[in-house]
Amino acid sequence: MQKFTLLAxxxxxxxxxxxxxxxxxxxxxxxxxxxxxxxxxxxxxVFGLTYIGRFLLVILLALVPSFFGLDxxxxxxxxxxVIMVLIALFYTFGNxxxxxLIKESIPIYRFGQYVARVAAWAGLVSIVPGVIxxxxxxxMTGLFPxxxxxxxxxxxxAVITIPVAKGTDVAKRKADAQLSLMTPFRDKHYMRxxxxxxxxxxxxxxxxxxxxxxxLEELKLSITVLVIGGAVCGLAAPVFSxxxxxVTDHFGARAAFLYSSFFMWLSCLVLVLPMPPLLCAxxxxxxxxxxxxxxxxxxxxxxxxxxxxxxxxxxxxxxxYIGLAQLVYGVIGFFSGIVAGYVLELLxxxxxxxxxSYRMLFLMGNVVLGSVTVLLFFLIKExxxxxxxxxxxxxxxxxxxxxxxxxxxxxxxxxxxxDALERRVKKLAMRSTYLGRxxxxxxxxxxxxxxxxxxxxxxxxxxxxxxxxxxxxxxxxGDSPIVLECIEALETLGEEEAIRDLFANYxxxxxxxxxxxxxxxxxxxxxxFADLLKHVLLKExxxxxxxxxxxxxxxxxxxxxxxxxxxxxxxxxxxxxxxxKLWMAITKIFCRRVKxxxxxxxxxxxxxxxxxxxxxxxxxxxxxxxxxxxxxxF
Numbered sequence: 268m269q270k271f272t273l274l275a276x277x278x279x280x281x282x283x284x285x286x287x288x289x290x291x292x293x294x295x296x297x298x299x300x301x302x303x304x305x306x307x308x309x310x311x312x313v314f315g316l317t318y319i320g321r322f323l324l325v326i327l328l329a330l331v332p333s334f335f336g337l338d339x340x341x342x343x344x345x346x347x348x349v350i351m352v353l354i355a356l357f358y359t360f361g362n363x364x365x366x367x368l369i370k371e372s373i374p375i376y377r378f379g380q381y382v383a384r385v386a387a388w389a390g391l392v393s394i395v396p397g398v399i400x401x402x403x404x405x406x407m408t409g410l411f412p413x414x415x416x417x418x419x420x421x422x423x424x425a426v427i428t429i430p431v432a433k434g435t436d437v438a439k440r441k442a443d444a445q446l447s448l449m450t451p452f453r454d455k456h457y458m459r460x461x462x463x464x465x466x467x468x469x470x471x472x473x474x475x476x477x478x479x480x481x482x483l484e485e486l487k488l489s490i491t492v493l494v495i496g497g498a499v500c501g502l503a504a505p506v507f508s509x510x511x512x513x514v515t516d517h518f519g520a521r522a523a524f525l526y527s528s529f530f531m532w533l534s535c536l537v538l539v540l541p542m543p544p545l546l547c548a549x550x551x552x553x554x555x556x557x558x559x560x561x562x563x564x565x566x567x568x569x570x571x572x573x574x575x576x577x578x579x580x581x582x583x584x585x586x587x588y589i590g591l592a593q594l595v596y597g598v599i600g601f602f603s604g605i606v607a608g609y610v611l612e613l614l615x616x617x618x619x620x621x622x623x624s625y626r627m628l629f630l631m632g633n634v635v636l637g638s639v640t641v642l643l644f645f646l647i648k649e650x651x652x653x654x655x656x657x658x659x660x661x662x663x664x665x666x667x668x669x670x671x672x673x674x675x676x677x678x679x680x681x682x683x684x685x686d687a688l689e690r691r692v693k694k695l696a697m698r699s700t701y702l703g704r705x706x707x708x709x710x711x712x713x714x715x716x717x718x719x720x721x722x723x724x725x726x727x728x729x730x731x732x733x734x735x736x737x738x739x740x741x742x743x744x745g746d747s748p749i750v751l752e753c754i755e756a757l758e759t760l761g762e763e764e765a766i767r768d769l770f771a772n773y774x775x776x777x778x779x780x781x782x783x784x785x786x787x788x789x790x791x792x793x794x795x796f797a798d799l800l801k802h803v804l805l806k807e808x809x810x811x812x813x814x815x816x817x818x819x820x821x822x823x824x825x826x827x828x829x830x831x832x833x834x835x836x837x838x839x840x841x842x843x844x845x846x847x848k849l850w851m852a853i854t855k856i857f858c859r860r861v862k863x864x865x866x867x868x869x870x871x872x873x874x875x876x877x878x879x880x881x882x883x884x885x886x887x888x889x890x891x892x893x894x895x896x897x898x899x900x901f
Contacts, residue, residue, distance in 0.1 A: 322425035464592075468596045469599045692721040703729070707729065719752075720749050741752075763791055
């Protein structure tokens with residue numbers, strides 16, 4: 268299409284006018300009519316018919332130069348503007364209907380990944396046809412072969428789209444008297460998002476509209492090279508879209524906005540650095556500098572923007588909200604395209620600060636665009652629970668295992684059965700990564716007990732306030748089916764205070780829960796638990812738990828614990844395991860006392876030190892004081 272536009276002699280100012288009108292008129296018309304399409308239940312049919320109409324208009328556009336002649340550039344240019352505006356009108360209607368259907372059929376927490384999957388498949392499917400068409404376009408020297416190529420491509424696209432235009436999406440809806448076109452204007456959060464996004468649109472449309480012409484005219488690249496660059500980006504699209512989709516779903520759109528702005532600024536380097544003379548080196552710079560870096564940015568910005576906008580829409584009014592967004596973008600894009608086209612035609616081949624007019628336009632647009640994107644992070648408030656710690660997220664995304672972690676998250680989201688979900692949640696939990704935080708929290712509420720258990724274990728490796736409070740709340744329910752895993756997770760996190768608070772309901776807990784709580788307290792190896800465990804020991808009646816507590820407390824070498832162990836062996840019927848634990852406790856207590864005598868004798872070689880050590884060995888008060896001072900040695 269770009270080569271056809273150049274050969275047809277369309278003026279750059281008219282190209283800018285076409286770009287502006289393509290955004291303005293369709294958005295205005297769409298704002299007033301798309302709500303009626305939704306109520307009639309015709310969104311799927313309109314989506315298919317408008318795309319077929321686009322292909323038919325492409326055929327008409329290809330015939331315009333033959334009808335007016337190449338010498339009459341005025342009529343060709345104005346016809347180009349009119350037809351491109353009609354193409355944009357059909358595209359806008361189809362796009363709004365498509366977005367509305369997606370809004371109602373995809374869960375919020377998977378929206379980014381769903382859109383990413385569609386973008387990935389679209390990029391992969393378009394690679395081969397695009398490369399073939401570019402190859403033939405380079406081989407064609409005249410305008411007529413390009414016309415034939417455009418017509419053939421349009422006919423093929425129309426035939427493929429026909430099945431989509433059959434049928435309706437949902438039953439007809441009754442008109443709501445409360446529904447008004449002014450409703451989205453009263454939503455201050457949504458309007459704030461639209462105005463900042465509109466400012467982005469002004470600079471994005473003005474710069475991106477002429478990028479292809481920059482490469483064709485200034486860099487003298489062939490269409491084949493241009494499309495190969497796009498094909499490489501198409502191959503990378505699954506990775507870009509997939510990463511940003513998961514980041515948007517699990518850490519929020521604000522995080523995606525912030526990090527994607529960095530790549531926007533980074534892409535400016537290719538606009539400042541001079542292009543090397545070799546074709547391969549030039550292509551490499553384009554791919555890495557602009558297609559790669561800026562493409563990575565665009566994926567994040569677009570996915571985050573669409574996801575954030577869709578969750579802001581109330582049910583039943585999605586088309587009205589989408590129509591308003593298209594209206595704002597259209598009005599701003601109208602002026603952006605006209606200004607960019609006029610500036611480029613006015614400057615011509617001149618240079619500014621040693622850079623061509625093309626490069627200066629792109630450089631200014633990209634710098635401002637990246638800066639405006641940061642505003643979305645500070646000024647937009649998200650309405651769905653995808654909170655994140657920006658610092659932790661940034662550190663997690665640059666780790667060597669980040670892609671594996673994101674891949675594990677994607678597998679969890681695409682699990683078809685509960686068995687597969689349990690297996691994948693378990694693998695995600697074993698990765699012990701902050702990136703899996705949101706997915707683990709969501710599966711913590713799964714209807715499957717087995718999935719919840721694996722999610723609880725995984726949260727034990729996530730240092731996060733929300734995860735901690737979730738575990739504490741669930742563990743405090745003594746009859747919860749996953750209380751054992753929650754206690755284990757709190758133990759892994761080293762939350763002594765949380766474990767101590769759980770002892771408040773100790774007497775009401777089942778035996779296995781009491782045992783797990785005792786083991787957690789003992790494994791934390793804190794002397795502050797000693798008095799609490801002694802108190803529990805005097806009230807406990809289960810010998811399995813008693814023997815476990817005595818064995819654990821023997822670490823501190825107190826004689827009373829040893830005497831209590833002897834008492835239990837004499838007055839209770841014990842099994843072999845319980846008896847073994849009690850004898851181990853008695854032996855351990857004696858060894859601790861002997862070790863205390865030895866250490867104190869070494870530390871203090873003054874006369875009477877051995878006597879003092881022996882007193883410590885037999886006197887609990889002296890021993891406890893020495894133990895607290897030297898607990899790390901023991």
